[in-house]
Amino acid sequence: MSEANNGHSKSIKVSDEIVKLIIDSDLKAGDKLPNEYELATRLDVGRSTIREAIKILTSRNILEIRRGAGTFISQRQGVVDDPLGFKFIKDKKKLALDLVEVRMIVEPKIALLAAQNATKKDILELETLCDEVEGLINNNENHLKKDIEFHTKIASSSKNLVMPNLIPIINSSITLFIDITNRTLKDETIITHREVFEAIKLGKGQEAHDAMFMHLMYNKRNISNQ
Amino acid sequence: MSEANNGHSKSIKVSDEIVKLIIDSDLKAGDKLPNEYELATRLDVGRSTIREAIKILTSRNILEIRRGAGTFISQRQGVVDDPLGFKFIKDKKKLALDLVEVRMIVEPKIALLAAQNATKKDILELETLCDEVEGLINNNENHLKKDIEFHTKIASSSKNLVMPNLIPIINSSITLFIDITNRTLKDETIITHREVFEAIKLGKGQEAHDAMFMHLMYNKRNISNQ
Known part of the structure; x- marks a missing residue:
């Protein structure tokens, strides 16, 4: 037990040290990580420890292993799957409404900021993207x-650094639990997406705000009615 | 490479299967996980795979190992450290302002919801908690x-299931980068915390909203001035 704990x-x-090395070396998403041997030498630990640390960082979406090619900095930039622990919330409809x-x-x-x-x-x-969503729906x-x-x-157009990481989480989590693809929100989605886009394009903050609010009200009602 | 990848x-x-087992067995934070031997038998895999899966779940704050006592369901309920990948954002002041x-x-x-x-x-x-913060500041x-x-x-008083998981992340991340303890926000914190608390106690939503807004404006100015 105690040995496993030490290991x-x-x-x-070591996984924290690899993260530090990534930041210090200014490695970006898609860049290749130095190989096991080089990491083991630089961090002065065994290769098995390096392998374990890489596994941990892969499970956190900081690294990704590409078969036969090596280990790379993940495009997902350390945003882990289910980072807020939604898996453990039992009442999925209440969770979907709260999201x-x-x-x-x-x-x-x-x-508005966008x-x-x-x-x-x-x-x-x-x-x-607005065109592509519309095409897929049609x-x-x-x-x-x-x-x-x-x-x-x-x-990301809002230029707030936090939001682009937050939005996929509160968006995609909904789809984990509620199948909204079966429902007939298609016309509403096409129209309100387009309204949001046009308002952003024209720099009309309040209109973009209101169109997004309308869009989400449709989503809310859709979940409430299930 | 390919072997490591398979491993x-x-x-x-297997870590996903253990999560499923935790949910299905209705294990709660603080409960003990079945031991390695039992897990290996139930999931029909080797003990070394169980050990690796447990390491992954520990790094995700789903499990915690207590030396000499065994492996337990973490109190942190799967909310991982730095879940939004803030480590990788270089401009820490911009990040703090965006948070x-x-x-x-x-x-x-x-x-307001609270x-x-x-x-x-x-x-x-x-x-x-309001009293305790005030005592510590004094x-x-x-x-x-x-x-x-x-x-x-x-x-958590808002009864939205998502917010109690989200707030610690957007609160504590700030403290990772900006040392606000050195600054003289102490009186403002005591007063605005108390205003927020009193409004919640009286069920006055808009007052609670406005007091919280005021509280955060002080924080924003404090970071801007650093």
């Missing part, structure tokens, strides 16, 4: 992933 | 941990 503490400690409550507090304000701060490049990317394909990308892009 | 996938898969921006969007609304939904027991606990002791507990208790 555990050591690989956790929408959080979204209704946060996302209209984010849309209308103030979006660059021309942001607006072009937003338009592409083709009866699953649009959930692109939908979350649209909301995340609005968040 | 990795297996321990991740306050998020807090200013979220926490006044939470205070004024609507707090039980008598919540109010007693809030009063104790004794020139570090009040940060209790301060976060006060804000988290307001979040």
Whole structure:
């Protein structure tokens, strides 16, 4: 027990040292991590400890292993799956409604900030995502992933550093529990997404705020009615 | 490489199975996990895989190992350290300001909901925490941990399931980067905390909202001036 515990503490400690090394070396998402041998030498520990530390960092979405190619800095930037522990909340409908409550507090304000701060490049990317979601809906394909990308892009257009990490969590968690793809929110989604996008494009903060609020009200009612 | 990858996938898969087992067995925070031998038998894998899976779950704050006593369900309920990947954001002052921006969007609304939904027991606990923070400040002791507990208790009094998990993250992250203990926000904290508490106690939602907004404005200015 005590030995396992020591082994555990050591690989956790080394995983923190690898994170420090990533930051100090200015490695970015997609960059390759130095190999096991080099890490073991630089951090002065055994290769088995390095391997364990890499496993921990992979489970935290800080690293990703690509078969045959090596270990890379994850595109997911350390945002772990289920970071808020939603798995452990039993009442999934109440959770889904509470997530929408959080979204209704946060996302209209984010849309307002996006209308103030979006660059021309942001607006072009937003338009592409808005079109793509609409195309998927019209083709009866699953649009959930692109939908979350649209909301995340609005968040990054706000230029608040925290929001782009927060939005995917409070968006995607909903889809873990409630199947909204079966419901007929398709027209409402197309119309309100477009309204949000147009208001951001024109720099009209309050209109973007209100369109996002409307969009989320449809989502709220949809979950309430299930 | 490919072997390490397989080993990795297996321990991740088994860690998911252990989470399922925790949920299905209705194990709560503080309960003891079945021992390695029993888990290996039930999940039909080797003990070394169980040990690796337990390490992964420990690094995610789902389990905690107590030396000599065994492995327990963590009190931290799977809310991982740095779940939003703030470690990787280089501009810490901008991050701190953006976290306050998020807090200013979220926490006044939470205070409003707490004024609507707090039980008598919540109010007693809030009063104790409010007193404790004040006592620590008056004794020139570090009040940060209790301060976060006060804000988290307001979040749980809102009865929104998501907020109590979210608030510690957007509160404590600030303290990772900016040392606010050196600054003279002490009187303002005592007064605005008390105003928030009194408004919640009286069920006055808008007053609780406004007092929290004021409280966070002091925090924002404090960070801006550093």
